[in-house]
Amino acid sequence: xxxxxxxxxxxxxxxxxxxxxxxxxxxxxxxxxxxxxxxxxxxxxxxxxxxxxxxxxxxxxxxxxxxxxxxxxxxxxxxxxxxxxxxxxxxxxxxxxxxxxxxxxxxxxxxxxxxxxxxxxxxxxxxxxxxxxxxxxxxxxxxxxxxxxxxxxxxxxxxxxxxxxxxxxxxxxxxxxxxxxxxxxxxxxxxxxxxxxxxxxxxxxxxxxxxxxxxxxxxxxxxxxxxxxxxxxxxxxxxxxxxxxxxxxxxxxxxxxxxxxxxxxxxxxxxxxxxxxxxxxxxxxxxxxxxxxxxxxxxxxxxxxxxxxxxxxxxxxxxxxxxxxxxxxxxxxxxxxxxxxxxxxx
Amino acid sequence: xxxxxxxxxxxxxxxxxxxxxxxxxxxxxxxxxxxxxxxxxxxxxxxxxxxxxxxxxxxxxxxxxxxxxxxxxxxxxxxxxxxxxxxxxxxxxxxxxxxxxxxxxxxxxxxxxxxxxxxxxxxxxxxxxxxxxxxxxxxxxxxxxxxxxxxxxxxxxxxxxxxxxxxxxxxxxxxxxxxxxxxxxxxxxxxxxxxxxxxxxxxxxxxxxxxxxxxxxxxxxxxxxxxxxxxxxxxxxxxxxxxxxxxxxxxxxxxxxxxxxxxxxxxxxxxxxxxxxxxxxxxxxxxxxxxxxxxxxxxxxxxxxxxxxxxxxxxxxxxxxxxxxxxxxxxxxxxxxxxxxxxxxx
Numbered sequence: 001x002x003x004x005x006x007x008x009x010x011x012x013x014x015x016x017x018x019x020x021x022x023x024x025x026x027x028x029x030x031x032x033x034x035x036x037x038x039x040x041x042x043x044x045x046x047x048x049x050x051x052x053x054x055x056x057x058x059x060x061x062x063x064x065x066x067x068x069x070x071x072x073x074x075x076x077x078x079x080x081x082x083x084x085x086x087x088x089x090x091x092x093x094x095x096x097x098x099x100x101x102x103x104x105x106x107x108x109x110x111x112x113x114x115x116x117x118x119x120x121x122x123x124x125x126x127x128x129x130x131x132x133x134x135x136x137x138x139x140x141x142x143x144x145x146x147x148x149x150x151x152x153x154x155x156x157x158x159x160x161x162x163x164x165x166x167x168x169x170x171x172x173x174x175x176x177x178x179x180x181x182x183x184x185x186x187x188x189x190x191x192x193x194x195x196x197x198x199x200x201x202x203x204x205x206x207x208x209x210x211x212x213x214x215x216x217x218x219x220x221x222x223x224x225x226x227x228x229x230x231x232x233x234x235x236x237x238x239x240x241x242x243x244x245x246x247x248x249x250x251x252x253x254x255x256x257x258x259x260x261x262x263x264x265x266x267x268x269x270x271x272x273x274x275x276x277x278x279x280x281x282x283x284x285x286x287x288x289x290x291x292x293x294x295x296x297x298x299x300x301x302x303x304x305x306x307x308x309x310x311x312x313x314x315x316x317x318x319x320x321x322x323x324x325x326x327x328x329x330x331x332x333x334x335x336x337x338x339x340x341x342x343x344x345x346x
Numbered sequence: 347x348x349x350x351x352x353x354x355x356x357x358x359x360x361x362x363x364x365x366x367x368x369x370x371x372x373x374x375x376x377x378x379x380x381x382x383x384x385x386x387x388x389x390x391x392x393x394x395x396x397x398x399x400x401x402x403x404x405x406x407x408x409x410x411x412x413x414x415x416x417x418x419x420x421x422x423x424x425x426x427x428x429x430x431x432x433x434x435x436x437x438x439x440x441x442x443x444x445x446x447x448x449x450x451x452x453x454x455x456x457x458x459x460x461x462x463x464x465x466x467x468x469x470x471x472x473x474x475x476x477x478x479x480x481x482x483x484x485x486x487x488x489x490x491x492x493x494x495x496x497x498x499x500x501x502x503x504x505x506x507x508x509x510x511x512x513x514x515x516x517x518x519x520x521x522x523x524x525x526x527x528x529x530x531x532x533x534x535x536x537x538x539x540x541x542x543x544x545x546x547x548x549x550x551x552x553x554x555x556x557x558x559x560x561x562x563x564x565x566x567x568x569x570x571x572x573x574x575x576x577x578x579x580x581x582x583x584x585x586x587x588x589x590x591x592x593x594x595x596x597x598x599x600x601x602x603x604x605x606x607x608x609x610x611x612x613x614x615x616x617x618x619x620x621x622x623x624x625x626x627x628x629x630x631x632x633x634x635x636x637x638x639x640x641x642x643x644x645x646x647x648x649x650x651x652x653x654x655x656x657x658x659x660x661x662x663x664x665x666x667x668x669x670x671x672x673x674x675x676x677x678x679x680x681x682x683x684x685x686x687x688x689x690x691x692x
Contacts, residue, residue: 013459014458014459014460015455015456015458016453016454016455016456017455018487018489020485021453021488022487030485031483031485034466035466038463038466038467038470039449039470039473039480040480041480050482051482053481055404055445055446055504056403056405056505057402057404058402058404059402062446062448062503063448064482064484064501065450066450066484066486068452068486068488099399099401102397102408103381103385104410104411104499105412106414106452106497107366109361109363110361111362112360112361113359113360113362113376114360116376116380117384120381120385127385133387134387135399136397136409136410136501137377137410138410138411138412139366139367139373139377139381140367140412141363141364141366141689142367142414142690143364143689146494147492148488148492151452151497153410153412153450153484153499155410155450155501157406157408157503159401159402343487343489344486344489
């Protein structure tokens with residue numbers, strides 16, 4: 001029988017390494033061993049992208065993300081687009097339509113005002129597209145050599161509709177796993193402009209706001225079990241988090257996972273696995289079997305879900321573990337990544 | 347007649363300078379000329395510390411702050427304390443008791459895990475003291491040389507009580523101006539450990555959460571006109587923002603402003619004006635004259651308001667301008683600062 005144990009390098013690690021920000025096992029350890037003991041509580045969950053709260057009789061989702069992507073502008077988007085869509089999508093994964101955003105800039109002394117203005121314009125345009133309002137902000141400046149042009153934090157709040165309860169703990173064997181489209185696109189788009197890599201075919205980031213797509217899915221049934229946007233750590237990290245938190249196994253049909261040719265090509269050249277490459281405009285859903293066909297149809301009818309596909313299912317076997325059935329009929333374990341293959345992709 | 351015009355260096359400024367993060371005129375210009383055109387709207391206000399929103403029938407305050415203080419630990423507190431109290435206080439200035447916080451870390455590769463843990467512990471302790479729960483978080487890591495150990499963003503939400511409407515626009519001539527205690531303490535505490543300055547008497551930061559004090563004030567009357575915590579830019583910036591937004595003049599009796607001897611001494615040595623030095627556990631209130639005595643008494647009965655004092659009033663004369671009556675009977679204009687005298691104090 002296969003057994004999988006989480007690597008635990010933090011205990012031997014005296015200093016922060018890039019992988020602590022990668023959304024994989026190192027990030028999880030930092031949360032479990034440092035942040036949760038310091039200020040964890042019933043509300044602070046490592047298993048959802050947004051917190052679900054009650055305040056003044058309203059059922060709110062609340063989420064935060066900092067953005068340190070390099071470069072600031074890349075094919076298909078910019079740090080301004082990411083700063084909106086990243087937080088809007090975290091809220092959407094709890095079923096909430098983002099209503100309000102905060103926006104905190106940490107600027108590096110010497111960055112051009114024009115660069116800041118271009119980022120702000122992109123952020124504003126993305127907010128209008130997503131239908132969310134930026135209502136509060138903050139700006140700090142740090143000395144040259146203590147930043148990297150522009151860092152942004154956005155936090156967001158939105159209402160969770162009645163009857164919606166999206167958590168990995170709700171996943172049960174038999175649930176159908178659906179992705180909303182091609183994976184690996186954002187990560188490869190960033191790679192294509194970093195480190196001087198070029199892959200022939202231009203790959204543009206899939207960065208997009210998913211609130212409307214989620215709304216279309218919830219209109220089919222509020223009883224989706226869990227949604228996740230597979231950003232840092234890619235689809236592999238998202239599926240592993242869900243498997244671990246739900247205590248079910250996950251089986252993925254490798255051939256069913258939509259990987260566009262330029263992404264597959266770039267990954268082959270670089271020795272990367274598309275399952276681990278970051279996405280910024282995709283989601284993965286665990287859907288009760290009886291609703292799967294209707295949810296898939298609703299996704300395909302939406303521009304951001306046109307490439308939606310069933311890629312696997314939740315199973316009783318190998319609880320907590322993600323296994324891929326390969327095209328040749330074999331199986332392989334899809335591990336939780338330790339860190340991020342490419343740092344600072346969001 | 348005196349006339350005051352806001353200096354406008356941004357139009358000649360091609361690059362971000364430290365003063366753009368100082369909370370003074372340069373910060374205001376960045377907001378007015380770059381951020382507001384990009385994503386400003388009815389909700390985004392530069393005249394309040396927190397946004398007041400309606401969501402799901404609840405009246406919410408929502409605020410964000412990034413913290414880049416140097417050093418991370420200083421007499422009387424740390425970046426962890428500031429990260430909680432800064433956002434809790436921004437919410438308190440709208441009358442809201444902070445309910446939930448988000449917490450986003452930007453860590454620099456190579457910073458000690460133990461340092462991160464000490465910051466997290468301080469943040470957790472401050473949250474427990476303030477009665478607020480950290481419910482959602484994020485961690486990013488940037489390469490060595492692109493950060494400064496630990497940067498933190500916190501955002502917070504809280505409920506605004508019925509009948510409370512704190513905005514500078516509500517200030518009217520005759521309002522009494524009250525500060526909750528000694529000013530200039532936080533800024534001098536930071537200076538005392540930066541750049542190797544020592545002032546004989548140790549000055550500890552006044553960093554504290556003001557939600558409870560504000561609760562005591564609102565229990566006297568919900569009809570306070572405006573509250574502000576005079577952080578970056580000090581009391582001078584806070585009073586100027588209120589004067590500009592309200593269109594009234596403000597007169598301050600210089601002798602009535604509580605400045606402790608070590609702060610006065612440090613400022614004299616350094617050529618600084620205590621009115622411009624940052625505070626982190628103080629507030630300034632504009633109170634209808636008929637309630638001023640009762641509000642002052644309630645403040646003095648609270649540990650964080652024991653040193654509260656009436657320092658001036660709103661007047662019809664010189665609208666938008668802050669004037670100090672000096673101890674010698676003269677008057678001087680208290681200008682909006684351009685930037686911050688000491689960068690990165692929060």
